[in-house]
Amino acid sequence: MISLTDVGKTFGHTRLFGASTEFAAVTDVSLSVARGKTLGIVGESGSGKSTLLRIILGLIPPTSGSIVIDGQDIVNLRRRDEKAFRRKVQPIFQNPASSFNPRQSIGAILKAPLEVHGIGTRQSRRDRVSEMLERVGLPAEYAARHPHQLSGGQKQRVAIARAVILKPAVVLADEPTSALDVSVQAQVLDLFRETREAMGLTSIFVSHNLAVIRQVSDTVAVMRLGRIVEMGSVDAIFANPQHDYTRALIDAVPDPAAIMAQA
Amino acid sequence: MTESRQHALQDRIPTLRIRDLSIEFARRRGDALKVVDRVSIDIWPREIVGIIGESGSGKTLTSLATLRMLPKRAVIAKGTMHLGETSLHDRSEREMRALRGDRIALIPQDAMQSLNPTMRIGRQVGEPLELHSGYSVSSALEAAGKLLGSVHIREPEKRVLEYPHQYSGGMQQRAMIAMGLALNPQLIIADEPTTALDVTVQAQVLKLLREIRDQKGASILFITHDLGVVAELCDWVYVMRNGEIVEDGAVRQIFTAPRAEYTRMLLDATPSIHTTPAVAR
Numbered sequence: 001m002i003s004l005t006d007v008g009k010t011f012g013h014t015r016l017f018g019a020s021t022e023f024a025a026v027t028d029v030s031l032s033v034a035r036g037k038t039l040g041i042v043g044e045s046g047s048g049k050s051t052l053l054r055i056i057l058g059l060i061p062p063t064s065g066s067i068v069i070d071g072q073d074i075v076n077l078r079r080r081d082e083k084a085f086r087r088k089v090q091p092i093f094q095n096p097a098s099s100f101n102p103r104q105s106i107g108a109i110l111k112a113p114l115e116v117h118g119i120g121t122r123q124s125r126r127d128r129v130s131e132m133l134e135r136v137g138l139p140a141e142y143a144a145r146h147p148h149q150l151s152g153g154q155k156q157r158v159a160i161a162r163a164v165i166l167k168p169a170v171v172l173a174d175e176p177t178s179a180l181d182v183s184v185q186a187q188v189l190d191l192f193r194e195t196r197e198a199m200g201l202t203s204i205f206v207s208h209n210l211a212v213i214r215q216v217s218d219t220v221a222v223m224r225l226g227r228i229v230e231m232g233s234v235d236a237i238f239a240n241p242q243h244d245y246t247r248a249l250i251d252a253v254p255d256p257a258a259i260m261a262q263a
Numbered sequence: 264m265t266e267s268r269q270h271a272l273q274d275r276i277p278t279l280r281i282r283d284l285s286i287e288f289a290r291r292r293g294d295a296l297k298v299v300d301r302v303s304i305d306i307w308p309r310e311i312v313g314i315i316g317e318s319g320s321g322k323t324l325t326s327l328a329t330l331r332m333l334p335k336r337a338v339i340a341k342g343t344m345h346l347g348e349t350s351l352h353d354r355s356e357r358e359m360r361a362l363r364g365d366r367i368a369l370i371p372q373d374a375m376q377s378l379n380p381t382m383r384i385g386r387q388v389g390e391p392l393e394l395h396s397g398y399s400v401s402s403a404l405e406a407a408g409k410l411l412g413s414v415h416i417r418e419p420e421k422r423v424l425e426y427p428h429q430y431s432g433g434m435q436q437r438a439m440i441a442m443g444l445a446l447n448p449q450l451i452i453a454d455e456p457t458t459a460l461d462v463t464v465q466a467q468v469l470k471l472l473r474e475i476r477d478q479k480g481a482s483i484l485f486i487t488h489d490l491g492v493v494a495e496l497c498d499w500v501y502v503m504r505n506g507e508i509v510e511d512g513a514v515r516q517i518f519t520a521p522r523a524e525y526t527r528m529l530l531d532a533t534p535s536i537h538t539t540p541a542v543a544r
Contacts, residue, residue, distance in 0.1 A: 044461035044462070044463065045432075045461055181317035181318055181488065182317065182488065182490070182529060182532045182533050183317060183528060183529065183532045184317075185532070185534075186531075186532035186533075186534070189534070208461065208462070209534075210462070210536045211533075211534035211535055211536045212534055214534065214535070214536050214538075215534045238536060238537070248463060249462060249463065250536060251466075252462040252463045252465065252466040253462055253491065253536050254465075254466075254469070254489070254491035254492050254494060254495035254496075255491050255494070255535060255536055255537065256490045256491055256493075256494045256518055256530065256533060256535070257535045257537050257538075
C-alpha cells in the first residue's frame, strides 16, 4: 500500500560568500506498509522521523528516492492528481490546538474537507459531521463549540474525526498523543485502533514513546540520525532487538512493570 | 512501615513537612476556586519522594507553595509548611529569598527557558555563590567549573565559558541541576525535569539525581506525570488528583497493591513496553 525506496532529504543552505553546508535529515530510507497494517516509526529528537512523515504526506519534496502510495508515484504527482491524493492520505498532528482555526466551530472544521472536495449537499455534510462526532465519542452538539471549549483529548478526537471524514485509505499520525495525560492518551489510542479497524486504514504512527509504539504497531522501524537502524515485527523488535541502539533505547525506558515483577 | 519511613518512628524531624495545605485562586466573581485541598506531605532526610498526577492535579502548585513562588492570584488559604524546624508559610518575601537556593533549590522543567541566553553558563551556575556566599566573580566561575564536573559535563573548565545555545538539552538540564547544587541545599524540588528530554538522556539525568542523594545527602521532591520515572527513582510516592492526595505509600506498594481506584486506573492506562494490547485483549 505504501512503499518507499531509498528516500533521502538533504537540507542545505549557502552561507554568505559561497561556502555551502548540507545536512542529511533522512538517508536511504526504504520501507513498505501492507494494506490495513500500521507501521510505527520510533526515534529520539533529531532522528528524522517527523521529516520522513512530512515527505510521505507530500509536504516536503524528497531529494532522492521514490514513494508509491496505492500504486501512485507521489513524488512526481501531477497537479490534477494532487487533490485525489490528498483525499486518500490524511494527517493527524501532535498539537490539535495549533492545527485548528480557533475562530471556526468544530462543525466548520470537520465540514471543511468535504467542502474542499465538493462532497455531498449542505444537509448531507451536516449529517456526516454528526455521524463522525458520534463515531469518535463526542455528542453531536459539539459541532457548535469552538476549539478552546474542548479539552486536549476531545480536540484530538476531533482531529481523528477530521482525518477520517473523507474516508481516506491512509492515515499518517505524528505524535498524536504526546501532549495528553496518560488516562486520556489511553482513550485516544483505543479510538485510533478502533477507527483503524472499522475503516480498514493503513497507517504510519510516529512517536518517541516506545510503549505507545508497542501498543499501536504491527511493524516497527527504529530511526536514528536519519536512517532506519532496525525494522521488524513489533514482537521481534521488542522481544529480540538486534541493533545496539534499539537495545539501548528499550533499556532506557523506565517501566513500572519491572518494579511490579520484583515483588 | 517500610525501611524508607523508619525515621518517622524515631521522632526525628522531616526535611519537609506540609500539613493541611490548601491553595485557592481568587476569582472576579463568586467564591475562590480551591485548587489544592488539605494536602499533607512528609519528606525525610535522604529520601526521594514523588508526587504523581495528571495535568490540573495541583502537583506543581503544591511544590511552588513550598518555595512561596505561587502565581499572583493563588493564595495559601490554610496549612503549614516546615523545612526542618524553619516555618515556610509565614516567612516574608525577603526571608524566603535567603532560603531559596540556599536550603531549597528548584530544578524546573524547561532548562532552556530558565537559562539566560545572553550569559555564559559558568556565570549563571556560579551566581548563587556570588549572591548568597559572597564569592568573587573569578572564584564563583572556578566553583562553577567544579559543579559542572560533578554533573558529568566533560571539560568543564572550557564549558563554563560557553552560552546555553551551545549546550544540548540534556546538558542544559544538567547545568540547571549544577546551579541547584551550588549551595548544597537540603531539599531539591524537581518539577518534571526530564519531560522534555529523550529517553536515553532522561536515564542519565535520573541516575545523576540518585547520585546526588547518595553523595550529598539531599532530599528530593520529584514532580512528574510519568509512572515509569517514579518506579525508577522514588522511595515514596504521593498520588494527586483534583487537588487532593488520593493515596501515598512506598513505591513498591503503590505499584503492586494500589489502594485507590484512581491509582489503579493510572497504572492500567500507562502503556508498557513489555506487552501488546492485542495479546492482552
